[in-house]
Amino acid sequence: MKCFIIDDEPLAIEVIQSHVDTVEGLNVVGTFENAIDAFHALQKNPVDLIFLDIQMPKLTGLELLRSLSHPPKVIITTAFREYAFEGFELDVVDFLLKPVSLERFLKSIAKVLKSEQNTSVPSEMEGSLNDSCLFVQVDKKTIKLYFKDILYIESQKNSVEVVTEAKKIQVRQKISDLDKELSQKGFVRTHRAFLVPIDRVESWSATELEVSDRAIPIGRTYKNDVLKQLQDYYDRKEYRYEF
Incomplete structure (x- = not known):
């Protein structure tokens, strides 16, 4: 994904550039300290994404955006919160405060x-795809993990192990923090040491469940909530299980 960074503050450009460098597949192909130069560059070299400051001399970021007949995706970067509403009216993807x-x-x-x-998938197919993803820091790299690929997450001594069908990834993060983020994404905390995508569960009892031939315990503290979520989920899917 090719991107431009447009900001009249060199330090702000450096910060965004350093963040971009942590994401595989994202590539800065131009940086500009004024919107006029950026406008001319966009006519010759279209990009997929621009990080756009608002307050710039001669031509503001929002004025630049209005001048583009077919703008790429835009993430606004600014120190001024009051421009957020106007930015979203112009259909920007996100609004980042300096x-x-x-993490943000x-x-x-x-x-x-x-x-x-979403734009590349026919609308009738959107509901059948799980295209959500999680970004994790591994050593000095940022790795993108699709939720649909995760089998389970297990807490280790000072980290968690994310287990997919293809590999195991050690991430220096607390399972409690991941639980807060993933509980709204179809994951269920079955035990103080385990997080499981509910649609990966193949069978369960009152004390454990099975994911890809791995028996995962259900802790007594979590038992009632886990069993209720499982039953509700598979009832909605019109599956029937006998215990």
């Missing part, structure tokens, strides 16, 4: 990727 943290940046990139996938 200073931009890596990655959430914006996830929105861009999701919108890319």
Whole structure:
């Protein structure tokens, strides 16, 4: 995915550039300290995404955006919160307040990727695809994991292990933090050490469930909630299980 960074502050450009460098497949092909130069560059070299400051001399970021007949996807980067409404009226993907943290940046990139996938899929198929993803830090790299590929997540001593069909990934993050993020994404906390995508569950009892031939315990603290979520989910899917 090719992108431009447009900002009249060199330090702000450096910050966004460093964030971009952590994401595989995202490539900065131009940086500009004024919107006029960026406008001319966009006529010759269309890109997929621009990170756009608002307050710039001669031509503001929003004026630049209005001047483009076919603008790419846009993430606004600014220190001025009051421009958010106007930016979203222009159909920007996201609005980042400076200073931009890596965590917040990655959430914006996830929105861009999701919108890319949604526009390339026929509307009648959208509901059948699980195109949500999770970005995790592994060593000095940022890795994108699709929820649909995750079998389960297991807590280790100082990290978690994300297990997919293809590999196991060690991530220095607390399982409790992932639980907060993933509980709204179809994952269920079965035990203090395990998070499981509910649609990966192949069978269950009152004390454990099975995912891809792995028996995963159901802790007593989590038992009632887990069993209720499982039953509700598979009832909606019109499956029937006998215990």
